[in-house]
Amino acid sequence: xxxxxxxxxxxxxLKLIWSATEWADKPITVGVMAERIGVKPSTxxxxxxxxxxxxxxxxxxxxxxxxxxxxxxxxxxxxxxHRLLETFLVExxxxxxxxxHDEAEVLExxxxxxxxxxxxxxLKHPSRDPHGDPIPPAVGTPAATVGFQLDQAKPGSxxxxxxxxxxxxxxxRYFTELGLAPxxxxxxxxxxxxxxxxxxxxxxxxxxxxxxxxxxxxxWVVA
Amino acid sequence: xxxxxxxxxxxxxLKLIWSATEWADKPITVGVMAERIGVKPSTxxxxxxxxxxxxxxxxxxxxxxxxxxxxxxxxxxxxxxHRLLETFLVExxxxxxxxxHDEAEVLExxxxxxxxxxxxxxLKHPSRDPHGDPIPPAVGTPAATVGFQLDQAKPGSxxxxxxxxxxxxxxxRYFTELGLAPxxxxxxxxxxxxxxxxxxxxxxxxxxxxxxxxxxxxxWVVA
DNA sequence: CACCAATGTTAGATCACTCTAACATTTATC
DNA sequence: GATAAATGTTAGAGTGATCTAACATTGGTG
Ligand SMILES: [Mn+2]
Ligand SMILES: [Mn+2]
Ligand SMILES: [Mn+2]
Ligand SMILES: [Mn+2]
Numbered sequence: 001x002x003x004x005x006x007x008x009x010x011x012x013x014l015k016l017i018w019s020a021t022e023w024a025d026k027p028i029t030v031g032v033m034a035e036r037i038g039v040k041p042s043t044x045x046x047x048x049x050x051x052x053x054x055x056x057x058x059x060x061x062x063x064x065x066x067x068x069x070x071x072x073x074x075x076x077x078x079x080x081x082h083r084l085l086e087t088f089l090v091e092x093x094x095x096x097x098x099x100x101h102d103e104a105e106v107l108e109x110x111x112x113x114x115x116x117x118x119x120x121x122x123l124k125h126p127s128r129d130p131h132g133d134p135i136p137p138a139v140g141t142p143a144a145t146v147g148f149q150l151d152q153a154k155p156g157s158x159x160x161x162x163x164x165x166x167x168x169x170x171x172x173r174y175f176t177e178l179g180l181a182p183x184x185x186x187x188x189x190x191x192x193x194x195x196x197x198x199x200x201x202x203x204x205x206x207x208x209x210x211x212x213x214x215x216x217x218x219x220w221v222v223a
Numbered sequence: 224x225x226x227x228x229x230x231x232x233x234x235x236x237l238k239l240i241w242s243a244t245e246w247a248d249k250p251i252t253v254g255v256m257a258e259r260i261g262v263k264p265s266t267x268x269x270x271x272x273x274x275x276x277x278x279x280x281x282x283x284x285x286x287x288x289x290x291x292x293x294x295x296x297x298x299x300x301x302x303x304x305h306r307l308l309e310t311f312l313v314e315x316x317x318x319x320x321x322x323x324h325d326e327a328e329v330l331e332x333x334x335x336x337x338x339x340x341x342x343x344x345x346l347k348h349p350s351r352d353p354h355g356d357p358i359p360p361a362v363g364t365p366a367a368t369v370g371f372q373l374d375q376a377k378p379g380s381x382x383x384x385x386x387x388x389x390x391x392x393x394x395x396r397y398f399t400e401l402g403l404a405p406x407x408x409x410x411x412x413x414x415x416x417x418x419x420x421x422x423x424x425x426x427x428x429x430x431x432x433x434x435x436x437x438x439x440x441x442x443w444v445v446a
Numbered sequence: 447c448a449c450c451a452a453t454g455t456t457a458g459a460t461c462a463c464t465c466t467a468a469c470a471t472t473t474a475t476c
Numbered sequence: 477g478a479t480a481a482a483t484g485t486t487a488g489a490g491t492g493a494t495c496t497a498a499c500a501t502t503g504g505t506g
Pocket of ligand 4: 353
């Protein structure tokens with residue numbers, strides 16, 4: 001069954017379930033899914049039941065939600081579409097990295113496999129999207145997660161930003177102002193546990209930047 | 224109400240109703256709509272009722288189907304999207320003119336107004352799509368129809384192709400083989416009314432081409 | 447102009463998706 | 477470990493889209 005025979009709703013559910021375990025390994029819950037998608041939990045509960053009936057997830061009432069192999073394949077295909085489209089929108093149509101997520105969220109359900117291939121070719125097979133997230137290859141295993149969140153970084157260490165969560169466009173605009181993006185090199189200055197603030201210096205800049213926990217957790221780095 | 228708040232189905236219905244009067248002036252019927260969209264007449268009958276309830280068409284049972292002003296605006300916006308997307312697919316992604324219609328038929332419902340604008344800018348505000356159909360401007364009156372069907376042309380006359388119906392991909396591929404496209408200059412050689420054949424010579428070629436009524440009717444020309 | 451064929455509409459059903467409200471289960475707290 | 481809070485599920489309802497089958501209207505043909 002090709003990805004395109006699933007409803008947009010089903011495609012979004014699968015993508016979300018897969019994404020939940022990409023960076024953190026806690027299994028996703030009905031409540032979180034409802035929150036993210038913007039519907040009521042009862043709607044998700046129902047949707048999950050339909051996915052289970054189609055053999056795309058396993059789920060017993062009140063139990064955990066797991067992708068089947070078929071579900072995982074569809075999910076990865078959707079993530080690939082989403083990230084390729086984001087990259088395309090930035091590279092070819094001149095979008096800002098804060099503008100692409102919502103557009104891709106809709107387009108991902110409408111483009112054909114042919115179009116995905118053409119975009120991939122036009123972009124010369126990019127490996128990362130504008131937020132630094134790896135673009136799963138058309139065939140083969142998606143790149144594994146590397147790095148950790150900036151709020152976990154040790155004071156004094158030097159790190160490189162690998163990805164920034166594309167969840168919140170406002171936050172992305174703020175990072176743009178700061179000059180903070182994937183590939184940025186940072187020195188972690190201090191962490192005040194109870195103040196929930198991480199202070200960093202972007203290499204080449206002459207002052208420190210203070211980031212709250214939410215912002216620091218949106219930034220992934222490697223040593 | 225922006226175009227995007229209508230269902231894909233409603234958008235297709237409006238586009239189809241508008242398109243029916245673009246080249247020929249006979250009003251569209253429920254049966255023809257059902258045929259084109261690929262659903263049963265009862266489905267269309269129902270859909271039209273919903274459009275009427277939304278104030279996008281006027282229609283009394285067994286009566287004619289007419290767009291309201293609001294309906295016409297949405298329809299033209301959809302036609303613009305469709306034709307810009309077709310042009311984009313050919314110019315930027317290297318599609319053939321026979322491949323774009325179906326892709327655009329889906330994409331037209333998914334792209335944002337912003338993306339339509341960006342595509343329009345990237346393409347330098349094209350005025351015609353790959354089939355020669357005029358692209359309605361973002362604001363203002365769509366270009367009026369010009370020309371007539373090739374099966375109406377007088378033998379001996381010289382004509383220029385302005386548009387070729389994008390309905391049938393196979394026919395487009397055949398025209399490609401023949402070297403026949405918008406802008407082609409032709410001399411009409413003969414018309415055999417009862418044989419239903421129009422013979423033409425494409426300028427620069429050294430033999431005549433015989434076209435059946437269906438093919439000749441798909442080609443629009445100006446003197 | 448009566449009748450029939452073509453065309454269009456309504457009735458009744460199903461499916462996916464969504465909601466609110468009521469109910470059930472799990473988990474956290476004392 | 478009993479109770480309360482949080483979380484998840486089911487029940488019941490509505491919408492849009494689709495179908496088949498039955499019914500209605502319209503428009504030619506004899
Ligand atoms: Mn989506
Ligand atoms: Mn992204
Ligand atoms: Mn369409
Ligand atoms: Mn076209």
